[in-house]
Amino acid sequence: MHFELTEEQKYIKAAAREFAEGEFQPEVAREFDQKHEFPRAIYKKAAKLGFIGCYFDEKYSGQGLGLLENVLMEEEFCRVDSTLGSAMFAGLFGSDLILKYGTEAQKIEYLPKSAQGEWVSAGAFTEPAHGSDVTVMDTVAMRDGDEYVINGAKTMITNAPIADYAVVLCQTDPEARHKGQSLFIVKKGASGFDSNELTGKMGIRASLLGEYSFSDVRVPKEALLGEENKGFYHFMEFIDVGRINVAAQSVGMAQGALERALKYAKQREQFGRPLADFQVIQHKLADMALDIESARLLTYKAAWHVDQGKIIPKWACMAKTLATTNAMRVISEAMQIFGGYGYLADYDIERYYRDIRISAIYEGTTEIQKNVVARILLRE
Amino acid sequence: MTEIFVLTEHRQGQIRDITFEMLSKGRELAGKTNTELTAVLLGKEVKNHAKTLQDYAKRVLLVEDTQLENFNSDAYQKVLSSLIKEHKPLLTLMGHTSFGVELAPSLAVSLDTPLATDCIDLEFEGETLTVIRQMYGGKVNVKAVLRKAESYIVTVRQATFPVEKEAPMNGEIVEVPSPLSEEIAKKRFVKYVLPPPGGVDITAAEVLIGIGRGIKDGSNIPPVEELAKTLGGALACSRPIVDKGWLPNGCQVGSSGKTVKPKFYLALGISGAFQHVLGMKSSDVIIAVNKDPKAPIFGVADYAVVEDLFKIVPPLKSKIEELKR
Amino acid sequence: MDIIVCVKYVPETAEAEIKIDSTGKAIEKTGLVFDINEWDDYALEEAVLLKEKLGGTVTAITIGSEDSDAVLRKCLARGADDAIRLTDPQFEGSDGYAIAKILSKVIKNLPFSLILTGAQASDDGYATVGPILATLLGIPHATMVKKIELDDGVAKVNRELEGGLEEIAEITLPAVLAVQTGINEPRYVSIMGTRKAMKKEIKILGLADVGLSENEVGETGSWIKTEKMYVPPVEKQAEFLNGSPEEIAAKIAEILKTKGLI
Numbered sequence: 001m002h003f004e005l006t007e008e009q010k011y012i013k014a015a016a017r018e019f020a021e022g023e024f025q026p027e028v029a030r031e032f033d034q035k036h037e038f039p040r041a042i043y044k045k046a047a048k049l050g051f052i053g054c055y056f057d058e059k060y061s062g063q064g065l066g067l068l069e070n071v072l073m074e075e076e077f078c079r080v081d082s083t084l085g086s087a088m089f090a091g092l093f094g095s096d097l098i099l100k101y102g103t104e105a106q107k108i109e110y111l112p113k114s115a116q117g118e119w120v121s122a123g124a125f126t127e128p129a130h131g132s133d134v135t136v137m138d139t140v141a142m143r144d145g146d147e148y149v150i151n152g153a154k155t156m157i158t159n160a161p162i163a164d165y166a167v168v169l170c171q172t173d174p175e176a177r178h179k180g181q182s183l184f185i186v187k188k189g190a191s192g193f194d195s196n197e198l199t200g201k202m203g204i205r206a207s208l209l210g211e212y213s214f215s216d217v218r219v220p221k222e223a224l225l226g227e228e229n230k231g232f233y234h235f236m237e238f239i240d241v242g243r244i245n246v247a248a249q250s251v252g253m254a255q256g257a258l259e260r261a262l263k264y265a266k267q268r269e270q271f272g273r274p275l276a277d278f279q280v281i282q283h284k285l286a287d288m289a290l291d292i293e294s295a296r297l298l299t300y301k302a303a304w305h306v307d308q309g310k311i312i313p314k315w316a317c318m319a320k321t322l323a324t325t326n327a328m329r330v331i332s333e334a335m336q337i338f339g340g341y342g343y344l345a346d347y348d349i350e351r352y353y354r355d356i357r358i359s360a361i362y363e364g365t366t367e368i369q370k371n372v373v374a375r376i377l378l379r380e
Numbered sequence: 381m382t383e384i385f386v387l388t389e390h391r392q393g394q395i396r397d398i399t400f401e402m403l404s405k406g407r408e409l410a411g412k413t414n415t416e417l418t419a420v421l422l423g424k425e426v427k428n429h430a431k432t433l434q435d436y437a438k439r440v441l442l443v444e445d446t447q448l449e450n451f452n453s454d455a456y457q458k459v460l461s462s463l464i465k466e467h468k469p470l471l472t473l474m475g476h477t478s479f480g481v482e483l484a485p486s487l488a489v490s491l492d493t494p495l496a497t498d499c500i501d502l503e504f505e506g507e508t509l510t511v512i513r514q515m516y517g518g519k520v521n522v523k524a525v526l527r528k529a530e531s532y533i534v535t536v537r538q539a540t541f542p543v544e545k546e547a548p549m550n551g552e553i554v555e556v557p558s559p560l561s562e563e564i565a566k567k568r569f570v571k572y573v574l575p576p577p578g579g580v581d582i583t584a585a586e587v588l589i590g591i592g593r594g595i596k597d598g599s600n601i602p603p604v605e606e607l608a609k610t611l612g613g614a615l616a617c618s619r620p621i622v623d624k625g626w627l628p629n630g631c632q633v634g635s636s637g638k639t640v641k642p643k644f645y646l647a648l649g650i651s652g653a654f655q656h657v658l659g660m661k662s663s664d665v666i667i668a669v670n671k672d673p674k675a676p677i678f679g680v681a682d683y684a685v686v687e688d689l690f691k692i693v694p695p696l697k698s699k700i701e702e703l704k705r
Numbered sequence: 706m707d708i709i710v711c712v713k714y715v716p717e718t719a720e721a722e723i724k725i726d727s728t729g730k731a732i733e734k735t736g737l738v739f740d741i742n743e744w745d746d747y748a749l750e751e752a753v754l755l756k757e758k759l760g761g762t763v764t765a766i767t768i769g770s771e772d773s774d775a776v777l778r779k780c781l782a783r784g785a786d787d788a789i790r791l792t793d794p795q796f797e798g799s800d801g802y803a804i805a806k807i808l809s810k811v812i813k814n815l816p817f818s819l820i821l822t823g824a825q826a827s828d829d830g831y832a833t834v835g836p837i838l839a840t841l842l843g844i845p846h847a848t849m850v851k852k853i854e855l856d857d858g859v860a861k862v863n864r865e866l867e868g869g870l871e872e873i874a875e876i877t878l879p880a881v882l883a884v885q886t887g888i889n890e891p892r893y894v895s896i897m898g899t900r901k902a903m904k905k906e907i908k909i910l911g912l913a914d915v916g917l918s919e920n921e922v923g924e925t926g927s928w929i930k931t932e933k934m935y936v937p938p939v940e941k942q943a944e945f946l947n948g949s950p951e952e953i954a955a956k957i958a959e960i961l962k963t964k965g966l967i
Contacts, residue, residue, distance in 0.1 A: 008903045011778055015894040022893060025597040027690065050896030063896050346691055391866070450872075453836075454845060476832075478866045481824070482848045485801070485836035494928035495802070497831050511929075514937070515829055516718040520725065520732060523932045538867075566845040566880075570873040573863065587966055593719060611966065623887030635867055644966055646957070651719055665964060667957055668943070674722055676937070683960065684943035685953050695954035703958055703967050 009072060012065075016073040019049060020080035026348055029083045032206040033351055036199065038120070038162055039084055039206055043091050047117025051077075053092050056099055060111035066307035067241065071248035071299060078252030079259070081348075082355035086249050087206035090158050094123030094167040097183060097238050101226030106185065110165060122163035124154035124186075124212050125235060132368050134169065134235065135178040139214060141170035148172075148184060148224065150193075150217040156362075160210025161197040164188050168212070169231050181231035185223045192217040203354030240316040241306060242363045247299040247316075247323035250359045254292045254327035257334035257352050261285065264347075265337055275337065284333050291326035298322050314376045317369040324359040324366065331356050384410045385441075385472040387460070388421040388433060389479050391451070392572065395429055398475035398538050403436040405502075405541040406473055407549075410438075413504050415470050419551070422459055424449035427553075435548035441467075445558035450569040453482040455560060461490055462559040468531055471509070476535035478636075484535045494526040495533045500540045509534075517653050518676040538635060539658045575629045580614045582631060587613025588642040590633055590660065591621055594649015594670065594689050598626035604648060604689075607697045610704075616640065618656040634659035648689040652677025706761035706855070709812055710752040711822045711834065712745040712780060714773035718827065730931045741776045744823025748884040750891040751853060752821050753784035759855065762786040764815060768796055768804055774907055781902035782894045788905065793912040795919050800927035801833030807922060808834070809841035810915045819860070820881040824849050835883030845876050848883040 005013070023042050032039050046052055055070050056062020063069075070089075077085030095114045098106050113119040127138055139152025150170055157166070165187045173180025186193055192215040201209055226234045262285060265276040275281045302315035335342035335349045342349040360366045386406045389396045403419060410417040419437035421430055424446050433440045441463060447455045460483075464472060472487075474480040476498040488495035494509075496502070500521075501512035509526045511534060526532055582588060589608045595601060601615070608615045615631060622632045633640050634656040645663035650656060652668070652675055660666070661680045668681035669689045678684040685692060716737035724733040741749065752763045764787040765780035767773045777788035791807055799807070812820065820839075825832035832848070839846030851871060852863035860876045865885050876882070912922065924930050946956045961967050 008900065011782070011894075011899045011903065012896060014775075015782070015896060015899050019893050025600065027600045028597060031599075048895075049893055054896055063900065065896070065900075346688075396867075452874075478849045478864060481832045482836060482846070482864075485833040486840040486846070488928070489802070489837050489840040495833065496929050497801075497833055510932070513830070515934070516716075516723055516732065517827060517830075518937065519718060519723045520934050521937045522934050524929050525932055527928050527930070566877040567847070568875045570861070570875055572866075573871045573873055575869060575871060587961075611961070619886065625887075625890070629869060632869070636865055637869055639868075643964055644961060665960065667946075667960065672720060672722060674936075678943045679937070679940050681943040682941075683957075684945045685957075686945065687950060687953060691950040692954060692957075695951045696957055699951075699954045699958040700961070700967060703962060 005072070009069060012069055013072045013076055015049075016051060016076035017080065019046065019051065020077045020085060024077070024081035024084040026081070029081045029206070029348075029351070030345060032087070033083050034205075036201070036205045036208065038091075038159070038208055039087055042084065043088060043120075044117035046088050047115060051088065052117055053095070053111070053115035056111055056115050060099070060107055061115040062111070066303070067244060068300060068303040068307050071244065071303045074245060074248040075252035075255065075296075078249045079256040082253045082256060082352045083204060083206045085252060086204050086355060089245060089249065090204075090207035091117070091120045093121060093158050095121045096241060097123070097167045097225060097234060098185065100238065101183070101234050103222075105222070106225065110185065113164075119164040120159050120162055122157050122159040122166040123238075124157045124160070124166045124168040126154060126156040128153055128155045128211075132365060134232065137169060137171040137181060139168065139170045140174060141172050141182060141184055143172075143221075144218075146221050147218045148221065150184065150186070150214040150219065153211065153213045155198070155211040157210055157212060158207055160195045160212055161208045163195075166212065167225060168214075169235055172231075173229055176229065178232040180229050181235075182228045183225040183231040183234055184219055185225050186214075186217060186219055190217050190219065202357060203351070204358055236313075237311050239363060240311050240313050243316040243320040243369070244299060244302045244306065246359050246363045247295065247302065247319040250323040250327035250356060251292060251296045251299055253352055253356050254288070254295070254330040257331040257349060258285070258288045258292060260347075260349060261288070261334040261337045281337060284337060288330045288333055291330050295319070295323035295326045313372055317364070317372045320363065321366050321369040321373070324356070327356050328360060381414070381416055383416045383418045383439070383467055383469040384413070385418050385420050385464070385467070385469040386437065387472065387474040388419055388429065389475050389477060390423060390426065390429055395432060396475070396477070397543075398477060398536075400436065400543045401539070401541040402473045402475065402536060403433075404544045404546075405536065407436075407544075407546065409471065409502070409504070413470060417549070418467070418469065420460070420463060422448045422456060430553045434551045434553065437551045438549055439551050440553045442553055442555050443558050444555070445560050447560050447564055448558070451479050452564055452567055452569050453486065454564045454567045456483050457487045457490060458564075459559055460487055463556065464491055464493075464531065470531060472531070472533045474533070474535050476537050480535040484533055488533045491531070493531050493533050494529050495535075496524065496526055497535045499534050499536050502534055502536070514654070517651060519674065537654060582614050582616045582633065583638050583640055585614040585640075586642055587611045587644045588616045588633075588640055588660075588663070589613060589646045589648060590616040590618065590650055590656075591648050592618040592650030592656070593620045595621065595626075598624065600690070601626060603693055603697075607693055607700075610697055610700050613642070613644070618650050618653070647677050647681065648693070650677050651675045652680065706755060706759045706819065707815075707817045708752045708755060708761065708763045709815060709817045709820045710745070710749050710763060710765050710780065710785065711808055711820065711838070712749060712765055712767050712776050713742040713823070713826050713828075714739050714767060714769050714776040715742045715826055715828045725934050725936070729933050731934065739772065739775070741779055742823050742826045742828070744825055744827070744884060744886055746823075746891045747886050747888050748821040748823050749780055749783060749785070750889045751884055754889060755819070755853070755855065756784065764789065764817075766791065766808060766811065768792075768799070768807055777907050778899075778902050779894060781905050782898035783892060784898070787908070789908045789910060791910050791915065793922075795912050795923050798924035798927065798930070799922055800929045801829070801831035802837055802928045803922050803926040805834045805837035805841060806926065807915055807917060808838050810917055811910060812838070813842060818878050819855075820879070822881065822883045824883040824885045832883075835881050839881035842881070844879050844881060846881040846883065847874055847876050849885045850882045851885050851888050853882060853888070
């Protein structure tokens with residue numbers, strides 16, 4: 001048993017922190033939050049320095065690192081800023097599926113541009129009628145000669161309005177439910193492929209949300225990603241990794257909130273002494289640290305398993321559940337410590353509070369995570 | 381009787397203020413140590429300077445040489461070495477200026493003479509030389525002693541010692557032949573240049589808003605600029621802002637920038653390194669906003685605000701707009 | 706072109722609150738974040754930029770404890786080829802003179818055409834290491850350097866003078882140039898660089914390897930010794946404006962109005 005990061009991991013963490021502190025100024029973050037805009041320039045800068053897609057192989061412009069390193073970077077980025085930090089890792093959402101199941105030609109075509117920050121990607125899975133239930137899709141892809149023809153609609157898609165390509169989960173055998181689903185790569189600009197932005201988001205506004213519509217969208221058969229009719233299973237493995245990423249972001253956001261609260265508690269005086277002198281505040285701080293550290297350990301463990309070649313859904317779901325639940329609590333407590341000021345945009349806790357909320361919803365709601373954990377427990 | 385040397389700093393036909401500051405301090409030290417004050421003047425055709433210096437020192441040692449026309453630390457070092465070896469002054473003072481920092485350390489090594497740099501005070505306690513310096517950007521003072529020696533070199537901070545009005549000393553001018561026998565080959569002065577000007581003339585503004593490191597990012601400057609406009613004033617800054625390329629050179633206030641004396645100076649996120657303070661401390665009213673309650677800027681400010689500048693700028697702008705209506 | 710860059714690992718104090726420790730001769734270091742000295746950061750960047758343009762190598766040298774490996778790793782990650790750490794308990798208490806002596810002993814055995822240092826360090830602010838090092842090595846130097854152009858064995862440099870003026874000087878190489886902040890834009894550490902840096906070995910040398918005696922380093926080998934450290938007395942007591950940001954803004958506006966500036 002070993003609980004220390006390697007020297008290299010420590011320096012990677014430091015590099016991520018240095019970049020984030022240099023680029024994610026609160027005023028910049030507030031601006032992107034208000035404008036609902038993806039920080040493309042900062043994203044490209046991060047990519048050029050190797051922070052994006054670090055677990056891609058070097059021949060695809062990655063760094064050949066593991067998920068744990070990615071987790072460390074996400075944590076540091078989100079610790080410095082919840083809005084910009086989380087946006088950095090949303091940029092290549094969906095591309096992991098190509099990394100894992102793509103043909104060499106697909107990898108060469110899509111991965112380097114993604115890791116270099118030139119292309120932004122999207123993963124289109126959720127449907128308006130089906131939400132968390134992905135076992136059945138209304139979006140269908142029918143074979144027609146050397147092509148597939150896609151029809152249907154997808155919603156709640158990160159990056160939909162700006163993505164250069166999307167990985168789309170479709171029903172290829174409508175009768176076989178989840179055993180008849182396949183993944184396709186659809187490029188921006190394909191005829192009949194349209195996107196629409198979903199506005200009014202509560203948080204993480206520096207990454208855009210949208211929906212897609214497919215009306216007789218023709219893609220070549222080479223656009224099929226992974227095995228035909230195995231799309232659901234590919235997606236399930238992918239989402240486990242995504243869950244660990246969400247856990248990492250949550251740990252980072254919680255840590256950022258704790259640090260801000262600590263600083264404030266030491267500075268702010270009430271009834272003639274600093275807030276930090278009150279035991280009730282001390283206990284809050286201790287509880288927050290506990291929440292963070294336990295979530296961090298479980299998140300690292302889940303990521304470590306993936307790097308050992310074992311994607312274990314139980315750890316991924318547990319890590320996400322614990323990290324997101326704890327982070328929501330930590331950030332809420334941080335706001336409590338800030339009092340009325342915490343409710344104002346100037347102090348950023350308000351933004352953290354809005355940004356963390358989605359983590360208990362996307363990549364599978366907390367309830368879905370618990371379903372998975374329970375199912376595994378009962379089966380074991 | 382031994383001497384205290386003060387090295388005259390002059391450039392483009394002007395004796396720089398630091399020289400008179402050192403002569404004032406030197407006079408005090410000479411009195412206390414029972415030594416004589418000597419102004420050392422190196423240059424080419426600088427007899428007029430020698431005459432000026434007669435009022436301030438017991439003696440003016442004048443060395444003229446074409447190679448001394450412009451400051452060249454190699455040439456200066458050779459000449460000063462020879463003068464110090466001959467006169468064995470108890471102390472040689474020079475400015476902690478661009479000129480002094482280039483010259484003093486190598487001179488000290490070549491003479492094996494202890495050196496203290498950037499001193500804000502100095503005193504002999506018996507034969508021991510004690511100096512006061514600052515560390516950590518002026519956040520702490522250090523009292524330090526120099527290794528015992530027969531001669532010392534000290535560089536002093538600009539605008540630290542007041543120039544006292546005292547009776548002229550009518551010092552004698554002693555011309556010393558230049559000891560430079562050969563050409564200084566490895567280091568050559570080429571010319572003076574003014575960095576490209578930019579922005580408004582901050583020395584003419586009645587109201588200045590100075591920004592420092594606390595501004596965090598160039599993208600945060602426009603709201604402050606708006607505030608400056610609302611006040612009919614201009615934007616100034618401390619060194620890090622120019623270093624990062626967020627504002628042009630001409631906006632820099634301090635020893636390596638401009639000296640300003642506006643009616644109102646609002647320092648936002650400026651910690652107050654002495655270099656900056658030198659350039660703005662004569663402003664009529666100084667208000668400083670800084671998150672660190674111990675920031676040195678509060679030592680020169682009339683009003684201190686311990687707060688994040690970003691929280692002050694927006695309400696201040698609306699308040700001023702309200703009052704203007 | 707082989708370049709040596711001398712760097713120092715210092716606490717970041719520009720925005721931190723500082724306390725004097727129980728010895729009364731140093732500051733409390735716990736809780737402070739350490740990083741490369743700001744001036745050295747520019748010197749490192751300048752060294753790497755020159756290497757990228759002209760080829761050759763960059764060797765980073767520091768004097769300090771094992772912790773200062775962090776600053777050397779940073780140099781390696783940003784483009785330095787080699788790193789040397791000079792560590793010995795006897796080096797403690799060294800002033801700029803003793804530091805320069807140690808550096809000169811090591812550097813004289815290395816190939817180089819140019820040595821870059823920061824013009825000063827943000828902690829002690831001596832601004833002496835570069836020029837002393839040059840003198841000990843018997844080569845010319847320039848300080849407060851804001852621009853470097855290399856051509857045919859000569860460095861043409863802009864030196865910062867007071868009041869916004871600069872001077873241009875020509876220095877024959879090999880030389881020591883002490884760099885002023887703002888000369889370039891230091892880059893971020895990349896992941897590629899970090900990984901490369903981790904594969905490199907940091908060479909560690911002590912007093913005996915350097916070839917100096919105990920008396921030549923540390924406090925005994927220094928010109929200047931700290932007696933005590935204290936918080937500077939306040940020259941002028943500022944009046945603190947308290948309240949909510951709105952209240953403070955109102956007070957400032959009032960002051961402006963009284964001065965007839967609104």
